[in-house]
Amino acid sequence: MKTALSILTAATLATVSAQGALAQETVKIGVLQSYSGMTSLGGQQTDFAIKTFMQKYGETPGGFKLQLIRRDTTGPNPEVAKRLVGEVVTREKVQLLIGPDFTPNTLAAAPILTEAKVPSFVTGAATTGIVGEKSPYSTRTFFATPQLCKPLAPYAVKQGWTKIFVVVADFAPGHECEKFFVEALKEANGTLVGNLRTPLSNPEYSGYIQRIRDAKPDGVFIFMPLGELSIGIVRAINDSGLKASGLKIMGTGDITDEGYIDAVGEAAVGVITSGIYSTQHDSALNKEFVKSYTAVAGEKNRIGWSAVSAWDAMRLTYDALDAQKGQKFDGEKFAAFLRGHKIESPRGPITIDKSNGDIIQNVYIRRAERVNGVLQNIEIETFKDVSFK
């Protein structure tokens, strides 16, 4: 009996150690996005993108097995985000993080990620100075506000639309965007004929539209948070007849975002926006991306910027894990590998800045048009390698 037991034990031990040698190391990835409430579209797109990517490129990059741990940040809520980051880092022991989304959440997470040396991807926060400045282990695959808010100014002036009226939503990102646009407009020798800050909740646009009309601008530049406000203002300007009388409507990609453009409807046609990604982007990789994403998510779920940012975060993760093939996972090496790394994204080429992990990418000027009956953003001009500063 005793010998039998010891043989059994020995055999078990042998199997265990053999397995140990062969076993793949599991890398746990925390996915912290908004899955509920008004901002749940971001979380949904992130999930679809990750799923599509893993179907296409396998689930074991560099011989590592991936395990995803999803949590709901519920929107811009730093208290919740900080607790969730703490939880996935200390209890679930995640080694990588995709998220959290939104600037306040990213800021709240940074000290924990720095202390625990966990690399993270900023896939949904655009404020400047929140990447390498806050955590040496973070990498941005989204965009930085100046990338979106500056290029339209020189473009407009070049088209001869020199008198510009600026309308932004009255909150921190709105103020930041306004600042960058006005700066760029001055540099391009355009004229600011007026600016407005509109409230975030239940704005009544008719009074504002009268003020735009009185200023007689060539074009109006708009920055609104995605959703009700971005839809509302474009429709209001259209309904007022200003657009028909020749006023150019411009803005950041939010006002013609693929997720909401159908709600804007005919009012969106002809609107000029600056954006980092359009499903109409002309490249082989993008066509492939759109096809496989749509196969997973369905036609109804259109592809937005959260999807592309998550996709690129996965691309970078796979590249960095491949580089660690056969070794034990090392978070510091992972983050260091990404610095200065260049990839081809569905949106075009992107580079991760060497010094602070922020993103350098092309910015496209697009015009909203109907393509086969569907509203799309058509890229009409490219600003190459736009800096995040």
Place this chain on the structure above:
Amino acid sequence: MSVMEPAPAAVSQSGHDYFATLARWKIWEILFWAALAGCYFVPEMDRMLMSRVIIWGLFAMSLDILLGYRGIPSLGHAVFFGTGAYVAGFCGKYGWSEPISALFFAMAVAAALGWLTGKLVQRVAGVGLLMVTLGLNLILFDFVLRSTDLTGGDDGLQGIVIAPVLNMFRFDIYGRTAFWYALVVSFILFIATRILVNSPFGLALIGARENPRRMITLGAPVEGDVSRAFMIAAAIAGAAGALLTQTTQTVAPPTLSFQRSADVLVILIIGGAGRLYGGFIGAIVFILLQDYLSSISPVYWYFWIGLLLVVIVSFFRKGLLPSLDALLQRFIKRKPDAPS
């Protein structure tokens, strides 16, 4: 609302004995706090989450002073929580990083605001009270959201530094310090509140809740008590807010959103109002459920929360604690009486 402490008539003792009976610690109370402290030693326990539960419990208890003991419904209790949170945040940002003194300061500011609110609403009752408190909450929320230069707006207050507690215990990412700090502060404030509600002042509050007119005919003024009750409740809510800021080093507008006022009301109602422990029980149930459901189903968890709330409220109409208590009483009574 007759679910509260045993009515004085039921106790055939002198006044002094009555208060002595109330003050005596019951065995389950000691067990409750010991179990809460024991959570720390459970392996794999998420201590940050537990400290959050404790803080929410303290916050709900502060509302209990108003709602449970004085019968004042408030839809704006997050005002005091948020005030405490932001005051503690400002202290940490502008160099006053010592947490305990900052906590007292935050309590004092919240108390002052509470006293003013009490003065404002002491002649208002019922639905009017709900509207005034709700209005105050919305005003303060909008103010904080819009004063981006002062509060950082949406992004929250940046650069909060909190020194180690007693210069020894640093707030770490594992929540060890946060847990003990929150527990000890909450326990001390709980004892203070317990003494208070079991004192003649507490009895006067209950009296005013049950029948203010009669209290006046008895010669007990009730109006002044409203502002006093508001002040005390606000101070404790402020302490809870300050605890949250200090344990997380973060403060942002959601700390004083209307949602928070509603959540704390839900927590108190789940647990049972007028019992001091109702808030803590409610917080344990609500926060742990929220955490559990949101981790197993990040997308649809609000549905389950809603469903559970409906179930809890329809089966435990007076809240968990009073319902369980009533069940227990019935069980004890049935034996000697044995009606059927």
